[in-house]
Amino acid sequence: MNFSNTLPSCSPEDLGDAYSFSDRPFRVYVHIPFCKKRCGYCNFNTFTSFSLAPGFDKNTYPSLLEREIKRVKKWQEEHSVSLKPASSVFFGGGTPTCLSPSQLSRILEAIREAWGIEEGAEISTEANPDSVEGKELFDLKKAGFTRVSFGVQSWEPRILRILDRTHSPAAAWRSIRKARKAGLSCSADLIYAAPSEKRKEWIRTVRLTSSLGLDHVSCYALSIYPRTKMGHQLEKGLIAEESDLAQARDYELADSILSRRGYKWYEVSNWAREGKECLHNIGYWKNDDWIGLGPGAHSHFSNLRFWDFSRPGPWAKAVQKGDLPWEGEVLTQKEREEEDIFLGLRLKTGLDLGKLEKESGKEAPSDLLSSFRGLAYLKEGTLLPTLQGRLLNDFLARSLMDYFLE
């Protein structure tokens, strides 16, 4: 999906000129826009054809990314945008494992060559549970990958059919076992509140997930977007969206099962064993710098947010020409403060209210805090969301913005 045309955008050169220095860690995201089949709910920037534009297919993609990497580095150097080794690398999609381990490691090597990768850095890839073989997982490990995140979504065949997923529960189970054997840290993504999903089906899914020796679990509520397969079904009345009440109930169930099995929440949608949090993911919420590579990938450097063209044609053309395939925006001080609020509130570490009060010169009034009762509490100047506050995170964010940023 391309939102860029609705946003005020400026040219890559303007972006570079407006850059202000940042000492945050640097991370790399690589978007792999291929899938064998599009899932019913998917509105991501991905394509089921392996040939996307002239000179842009599965085989040429690593070399296009190599070109983009070099061009980005040149831009950094030209504008004195801070340059440091990557603290984490994340391959997402689409389905990154549509590319062979050797192609993935070639991209990884290009990143290492351009920026360097910190010793012991987290290097993750997403994987479809039926798209990886045992040998491939060993090859990924050998290439330097440390972590693999499987799109399990559900263990119930009925729900997988509704979600229009291709894999079987058994295939997912085998993939996870092989990945663990290969020495990779494993994560599973689950989807809750699928149309007609019963409570016991969701409980079964979370229970099984939590007993597979995974390090990390993500749970996302199903969002149905217009112009997707499920969006059309919704329009025709073939399926119905679950209420916020049902979503909240599923979330609470997941939280209680996962925490009993040793997974602690660290971000609204993420749970992990102690020390196994996804650092790359946390980086998004902590306002780290990162470069996104590939069509539609988002990047952030200090006060700049920009994104690669999402349509493969224009993207490939720009990269082939040696241009930066970007559109973007320069954040105002107020926008950065807004982001600090809603990003901070999503994390277990909470929002530094003291800092906000100091910057705005305002103190949080008692009626504001009392309207947060049951949703968030103050501890040593930090506002920490409760379980209910995680669910009503947007309300908390809007209330704080209304008060502090007017």
Added chain:
Amino acid sequence: MAKSEPETFFPQELIRNFSIIAHIDHGKSTLADRILSLTGALSDRQMREQYLDSMDIERERGITIKSQAVTVNWVKDKKTYALSMIDTPGHVDFNYEVSRALAACEGCVLLVDATQGIEAQTLSNLYLAMQNDLTIIPVLNKIDLPGAKTEEVKSTLCDLLGVEGGEVLEVSAKTGFGVKELLDAIVEKIPAPSGNPQGPTRALIFDSQYDAYRGIITYIRVVDGSIEAKDRIIQMKSASSLVPLELGIVDPFMRPVEILTTGQVGYVITGIKDVRQAQVGDTITCERNEAKESLKGYKAPESMVYAGLFPLETDQFPLLRQSLDKLRLNDASISYTPETSSALGFGFRCGFLGLLHMQIVIERLEREFGVDLISTAPNVHYRVEMADGSEITVTNPTQFPENKVKAVWEPVIEASIITPKDYVGDVMKLCQEHRGKMLGMEYLGPDRVCLRYKMPTGEIIFGFFDQLKSRTKGYATLDYASAGEEKADLVRVDILIHGELSDALSAICHKDKAYEYGLKMTKKLKKLIPRQQFEIPIQAAIGQRIIARETISPLRKDVLAKCYGGDITRKRKLLEKQREGKKKMKIIGNVAIPQEAFISALSLEDLDDKDIREKLKARAKK
């Protein structure tokens, strides 16, 4: 027909002033058009359909709201006459304007659609003409249509007026058939104006209009003496003295003249822009020939319906005030006083002649003046007698006292309903449902019945007309007039949102209808108010007693699960949009309510809900 420069000076005996009165849709505007083209006042090229209805709304709704005065020339027996045609509105809401127009005439054309026959307003207009002692020329229109019942309608008309069949003219305004004969009859039958040309100058202001470029245009009828363009004129009531910028007649273009003589109808432009200085009903005289005694003016119109009008954007309040001031210039029947609502902010409590009048005023304010409005539910006015003997007039439900009330008086009307006899049973049932008391029933010919009822005004002005039409397949017609007041068992129903009173939603109801109002309003609001982080009770109450309740369950989850691929920008825009939306909401009882919720809740649209029907049925059994 080539048009020569028309004569503007006429001796009194060559002047005829008349109105066309008719039930709505009986073809009055078409007849006026035909007269304009036949007399050469407008060439074919200039001819527009319904020329006299200049307001967009009139044209769209096919009804005439404002009276206008056009003078045309007509030659009979080699003499050129000046015929001034004063247009009148056809809807019952505007009876007041009809009587104003009639006061400036000596005669009228009573126009009846030959396919429809006599309708409720035909009668009321006829009675108004009789009260004003006007010469009445009965005319059947649309006689060329296949459905015309010319003879039948003619005989009813003869019975009504006590005239012979030969005196009823037959025309087709559409084709022009019979219109020449009608113009001849106007000259022959309607007397010339009777004023004294030598007497002190007196002219009656019977209408005024605000023009953005020229200021106030005042329409006058010279009753005695004359006014010259160079005269210093005096408006007797406001005692203001001015030299007119322009004196003229409408033919139908504004044509300046040097003098307006006894009996003539024309206009004056004085350049004043202050609404209050051009009061309809005031008398104009001139310094040269000053009158001591003013003419009998008009009775101020009575407001029947009241509603609060509030601008959607609070900064439009001054614009609303200016717009109402200007509108009042050519619609003296609007009244307004400022009011404040906790839900809707600053606005005006406005009085209207009826529901259609209210809708037209709102449309005009929005269309002509660009004010976006929200209106509260309309109500009538009540007189409340308190236990201590004092009295209050209530035009806004919030003024209705909660206790120590001795008696409440509500306005009543006498309604005439004319219907084919097959529907008499349905009409009687409908009137009973609306607390009507039957006064009488007469047959108007073999198939048509006139039913007369006394009913509370509040029962008839809201939706009664639509129900009447739907139960009689559109055949019944309705007319009504105020008939004083009666004691009634009324209560105020309040709506509480999260425990806080929302003043804009209070209503005064008959005791038997209070429960229904409470049920419907709470149900409507439950659907309209977005869920919040806490549970919201919505209650309907009479005083301290809760009569209906709905609960909006709390919102449990609003967080977006994922910011895909680090797309933080999208998330920020979404939150910004939500905050913008919330800024426009009204806060009542700590609940943010979008303005649209009030608009829908206050719309007159009825809520048909199975649950409500069952609850009401259960209640009726008890």
